[in-house]
Amino acid sequence: MHLRRALPPQKFGALRDPYSVLGCPPEATEDEIRRAYKSLVLKYHPDRVKTLGLDEEFVQLASKRFQEIRVAYVYLMALKRKS
Numbered sequence: 149m150h151l152r153r154a155l156p157p158q159k160f161g162a163l164r165d166p167y168s169v170l171g172c173p174p175e176a177t178e179d180e181i182r183r184a185y186k187s188l189v190l191k192y193h194p195d196r197v198k199t200l201g202l203d204e205e206f207v208q209l210a211s212k213r214f215q216e217i218r219v220a221y222v223y224l225m226a227l228k229r230k231s
Contacts, residue, residue, distance in 0.1 A: 169216055171184055178228045192217060194210050197210040
């Protein structure tokens with residue numbers, strides 16, 4: 149499985165439930181996962197948060213959330229493509 153190459157080693161073992169991160173049910177299709185991912189990226193992308201003029205603390209929180217979203221998306225898409 150190429151998932152270990154796609155994810156940083158420290159993220160692989162500490163992954164929260166990727167479905168809950170993206171707000172998708174376990175039976176979600178690739179298309180549903182992709183739509184949920186895009187919706188969350190538009191909301192939490194650090195550059196987007198910076199343009200809102202929020203404090204650096206919020207930008208850092210959004211950056212961490214964005215990374216979590218990205219890891220969950222990569223993980224789920226790898227699982228869906230494997231099955």
